[in-house]
Amino acid sequence: MSPSPRQAVVLASNRIPFARQSGPYARASNQDMLTAALDGLVDRAGIAGERLGEVAGGAVLKHSRDFNLTRESLLGTRIAPETPACDVGQACGTGLEAAILVANKIALGQVESGIACGVDSTSDAPIAINEGLRGVLLEINAARSNLDRVRALGKVRPGQIVPEIPRNEEPRTGMSMGEHAAIMAREWGIAREPQDELAAVSHRNLAAAYDGGFEDDLVTAYLGLERDHNLRPDSTPEQLAKLDPVFGGAEGTMTAGNSTPLSDGASAVLLGTEEWGAERGLAPLARLVDAETAAIDHVGAREGLLMAPAYAVPRLLARRGLELQDFDLYEIHEAFASQVLCTLAAWEDPVFCRERLGRDGPLGPIDRDRLNVRGGSLAAGHPFAATGGRIVGNLAKLLSARGGGRGLISICAAGGQGVVAILES
Amino acid sequence: MTDAYTQLVSNPFGGFVARNLGLPRPVELDRHRPGAPLIDGRVLVGAAPGGRCAAAVAAVLAEAGTAVDSRLHDEVRQALGAAAIDAGVWNPEAPGAQRWKGLVLDATGIGSSGELRELWSFFHPTIRRLERCGRLIVIGAEPGECPAPAAATAQRALEGFVRAAGKEVRNGSTAQLVRVAAGAEGRIGSTLRFLLSPRSAYVSGQLVRVGAGRDVPEVDRERPLRGKTALVTGASRGIGEAIANVLARDGADVVGLDVPALSGDLENVVEPIGGSAIAVDIAAADAPRRICDALAKRGGVDVVVHNAGVTRDKTLAAMDAERWEATIAINLTAAERINDELLARGGLLREDGRIVCVSSMSGIAGNAGQTNYSTSKAGVIGMVESMAPILAERAATINAVAPGFIETAMTAAMPLGPREAGRRMSSLAQGGLPVDVAEAIAWLAAPDSSGVNGNVVRVCGQSLIGA
Numbered sequence: 001m002s003p004s005p006r007q008a009v010v011l012a013s014n015r016i017p018f019a020r021q022s023g024p025y026a027r028a029s030n031q032d033m034l035t036a037a038l039d040g041l042v043d044r045a046g047i048a049g050e051r052l053g054e055v056a057g058g059a060v061l062k063h064s065r066d067f068n069l070t071r072e073s074l075l076g077t078r079i080a081p082e083t084p085a086c087d088v089g090q091a092c093g094t095g096l097e098a099a100i101l102v103a104n105k106i107a108l109g110q111v112e113s114g115i116a117c118g119v120d121s122t123s124d125a126p127i128a129i130n131e132g133l134r135g136v137l138l139e140i141n142a143a144r145s146n147l148d149r150v151r152a153l154g155k156v157r158p159g160q161i162v163p164e165i166p167r168n169e170e171p172r173t174g175m176s177m178g179e180h181a182a183i184m185a186r187e188w189g190i191a192r193e194p195q196d197e198l199a200a201v202s203h204r205n206l207a208a209a210y211d212g213g214f215e216d217d218l219v220t221a222y223l224g225l226e227r228d229h230n231l232r233p234d235s236t237p238e239q240l241a242k243l244d245p246v247f248g249g250a251e252g253t254m255t256a257g258n259s260t261p262l263s264d265g266a267s268a269v270l271l272g273t274e275e276w277g278a279e280r281g282l283a284p285l286a287r288l289v290d291a292e293t294a295a296i297d298h299v300g301a302r303e304g305l306l307m308a309p310a311y312a313v314p315r316l317l318a319r320r321g322l323e324l325q326d327f328d329l330y331e332i333h334e335a336f337a338s339q340v341l342c343t344l345a346a347w348e349d350p351v352f353c354r355e356r357l358g359r360d361g362p363l364g365p366i367d368r369d370r371l372n373v374r375g376g377s378l379a380a381g382h383p384f385a386a387t388g389g390r391i392v393g394n395l396a397k398l399l400s401a402r403g404g405g406r407g408l409i410s411i412c413a414a415g416g417q418g419v420v421a422i423l424e425s
Numbered sequence: 426m427t428d429a430y431t432q433l434v435s436n437p438f439g440g441f442v443a444r445n446l447g448l449p450r451p452v453e454l455d456r457h458r459p460g461a462p463l464i465d466g467r468v469l470v471g472a473a474p475g476g477r478c479a480a481a482v483a484a485v486l487a488e489a490g491t492a493v494d495s496r497l498h499d500e501v502r503q504a505l506g507a508a509a510i511d512a513g514v515w516n517p518e519a520p521g522a523q524r525w526k527g528l529v530l531d532a533t534g535i536g537s538s539g540e541l542r543e544l545w546s547f548f549h550p551t552i553r554r555l556e557r558c559g560r561l562i563v564i565g566a567e568p569g570e571c572p573a574p575a576a577a578t579a580q581r582a583l584e585g586f587v588r589a590a591g592k593e594v595r596n597g598s599t600a601q602l603v604r605v606a607a608g609a610e611g612r613i614g615s616t617l618r619f620l621l622s623p624r625s626a627y628v629s630g631q632l633v634r635v636g637a638g639r640d641v642p643e644v645d646r647e648r649p650l651r652g653k654t655a656l657v658t659g660a661s662r663g664i665g666e667a668i669a670n671v672l673a674r675d676g677a678d679v680v681g682l683d684v685p686a687l688s689g690d691l692e693n694v695v696e697p698i699g700g701s702a703i704a705v706d707i708a709a710a711d712a713p714r715r716i717c718d719a720l721a722k723r724g725g726v727d728v729v730v731h732n733a734g735v736t737r738d739k740t741l742a743a744m745d746a747e748r749w750e751a752t753i754a755i756n757l758t759a760a761e762r763i764n765d766e767l768l769a770r771g772g773l774l775r776e777d778g779r780i781v782c783v784s785s786m787s788g789i790a791g792n793a794g795q796t797n798y799s800t801s802k803a804g805v806i807g808m809v810e811s812m813a814p815i816l817a818e819r820a821a822t823i824n825a826v827a828p829g830f831i832e833t834a835m836t837a838a839m840p841l842g843p844r845e846a847g848r849r850m851s852s853l854a855q856g857g858l859p860v861d862v863a864e865a866i867a868w869l870a871a872p873d874s875s876g877v878n879g880n881v882v883r884v885c886g887q888s889l890i891g892a
Contacts, residue, residue, distance in 0.1 A: 185519070186519070186521045187513060187514060188497070188514050188516075189496075189497055189514040189515055189516025189518070189519045189521075190516070190519055191516055191518035191519040192518075192519070193518070251520075251521060251522070253519055345497055345514070348497075348498075349497060349502060349506075349514075350502045350503045350505075350506040350507075351495075351502050351505050351506040351510065351511060351512045353506070354506035354507070354509070355506060355509065355510070355511040356511070
């Protein structure tokens with residue numbers, strides 16, 4: 001491929017600590033949290049009053065009133081109100097996809113700077129009225145006479161008072177994401193022990209990151225919370241082994257400990273050209289080199305819902321002429337420990353690599369000591385659209401701090417999608 | 426087709442009683458139906474490190490479209506991927522509800538007694554997950570070919586494992602060892618297909634040796650004997666009739682043979698399958714000439730099945746010379762003479778010819794009251810072993826099947842005690858059917874069985890007698 005004329009660099013990032021559902025952020029709205037994350041970034045980068053090229057972001061669970069969530073949040077910050085904003089949505093891939101969108105505009109020379117951001121609240125979740133009641137209310141609204149309105153009102157039934165609560169459910173299969181992941185875990189023969197081990201390492205790494213001050217310029221306290229609410233520094237595989245399975249039935253291997261909890265939180269990443277950053281005294285942390293998004297057929301074909309990254313990465317590697325082992329760091333979103341382990345198993349498997357990827361041989365194993373070295377979603381929590389920003393900010397800083405290198409990001413998303421990207425410093 | 430006892434224990438109450446009294450609980454065996462898949466379920470495959478048959482196993486399963494699983498880091502996955510099998514994953518640490526119709530381990534890589542642990546690792550977590558009428562197959566190397574004594578020792582040990590496993594698998598399942606000579610990996614297809622399929626319903630605890638042989642030809646799996654002419658002696662009834670029917674089903678042009686007195690029965694067998702008949706007493710002096718003349722008129726023969734046989738039972742002390750002579754003459758000498766004439770006439774046994782003999786468990790274990798019969802049937806084994814190298818020179822093969830207790834008019838006439846003992850004293854705890862013997866013969870007769878030569882395969886449900 002021809003090299004792009006210029007590449008976007010990550011200049012700074014910020015997030016609020018992530019909270020468990022109905023925890024410290026129970027009353028905070030998506031707009032509240034996103035505004036806080038953006039304002040924190042403004043402070044950190046010193047860009048108050050700046051007109052940026054674009055702010056792109058989104059939320060997975062969104063109220064209908066938040067049709068312009070990013071723009072409305074921006075207007076509550078000290079970013080110049082003349083900065084345009086757009087809402088982006090790709091389920092759990094939203095945060096990373098937003099970063100790719102902004103980076104592409106920068107690479108094409110359409111903008112010089114921008115922010116990619118994401119937020120989600122599972123506490124302040126939108127609740128819709130019952131579909132039957134909605135039909136009646138729409139009918140009343142359309143009625144021309146009072147008599148018609150009364151007639152329509154007569155169609156209201158007691159059962160219609162039950163509201164529609166958003167569910168973590170795949171629309172086309174009716175199964176929760178956890179159940180889908182449990183099927184994958186079963187198909188790949190992922191045992192309980194390595195899942196618990198991965199979760200324990202995630203907590204250990206994130207706790208060390210906080211203790212060592214690594215998170216100091218990545219996280220800004222919010223509503224009294226200074227560290228991620230879900231983080232259990234003393235988590236051990238032995239303790240995790242005591243939990244009962246929550247997905248996959250009694251024989252299942254997936255527990256509340258090795259699956260991400262429903263969470264609240266927001267993150268934001270400042271991107272720009274190197275020149276734009278230099279003019280503002282912002283050193284580039286890492287370049288966003290390339291990205292790939294893949295989707296699989298989890299409905300018709302028998303591919304696992306969260307296996308798309310396993311397809312996206314090899315495509316990206318092929319385009320860049322890289323091997324899976326050519327990375328100094330790997331950030332694989334830990335939606336479920338089993339998702340990470342299935343992905344790694346698939347890349348090592350001659351059958352998957354041949355039959356599903358059409359490769360001659362497997363991609364091979366990765367050095368597990370380079371994986372999620374400052375913790376992952378199992379420890380931090382996973383406010384859907386905020387995860388991408390957390391990971392991009394985290395990896396950019398890691399690469400910069402080690403004086404250069406190459407990192408891989410892999411994020412699975414609902415609907416059988418996967419977003420992956422390469423950062424280099 | 427099942428006996429009354431098998432039917433009884435197949436119902437819930439009978440099964441309950443048999444279970445609690447520790448009685449045998451035979452199940453109705455799956456048998457081949459034309460058009461059915463090779464094996465009706467998933468197959469788990471594995472390989473001990475350093476094995477050499479994974480590609481051949483994968484090729485068989487890929488062609489059959491069988492759903493396959495394996496352990497994730499098993500060497501066999503390389504071969505499965507290369508064979509375009511989208512194999513599932515099995516991890517004993519995360520067992521779930523997986524079950525298999527077949528378990529196949531390539532144990533050719535086992536080179537020491539310590540490495541026999543591979544048998545335990547593969548089968549220990551899976552043997553109870555074998556479905557009804559499942560298949561447990563171990564593929565080993567020829568001990569005689571192993572350069573190191575430790576490897577030869579370990580390879581010989583596989584036989585004991587398979588025989589014991591055959592006695593442990595339940596629900597009509599079977600266990601077999603296939604020994605593959607170096608360089609004969611590509612010859613195991615027909616044997617593996619037979620042993621995986623319901624065609625081998627009543628074959629268990631057997632050792633099949635696959636060696637060099639001519640290149641395996643392309644074969645129509647539904648009609649492997651298409652275009653082949655097959656002579657079946659003693660074809661008018663019982664096992665012979667089943668052999669004629671199965672060979673015809675597999676596409677052969679069948680020439681049935683029996684004594685003139687049974688011409689009517691013989692016609693009734695060959696007529697529906699479009700075959701032809703030769704009425705001749707095989708013990709007669711001119712029989713080989715007349716048979717070979719008849720075959721020459723048909724342009725030669727591809728498959729000869731020496732099935733005709735008689736019993737003339739008496740304890741040796743009470744046996745007159747006529748009983749002895751007749752039994753040896755019909756069961757052994759006649760086959761020898763026909764073979765000699767056949768081979769003497771150059772190309773009468775056509776290229777890639779097959780001779781399949783019917784021996785008997787009596788020939789292996791010996792049976793009181795059957796010194797004559799046991800002698801003749803052991804002689805058949807000797808004939809197979811001694812003739813195998815001669816036929817190999819002509820790119821042909823000679824093998825035998827040794828039936829155990831087969832449900833025929835002859836066994837139906839046995840007294841209840843010996844009959845029930847004959848049925849139940851086997852791993853499958855039931856008698857076999859004539860078609861079970863016929864299926865084994867059809868496998869040995871098939872053009873793609875060129876690597877199977879000089880074998881004696883029992884069709885006995887792993888009878889405890891003579892094991």
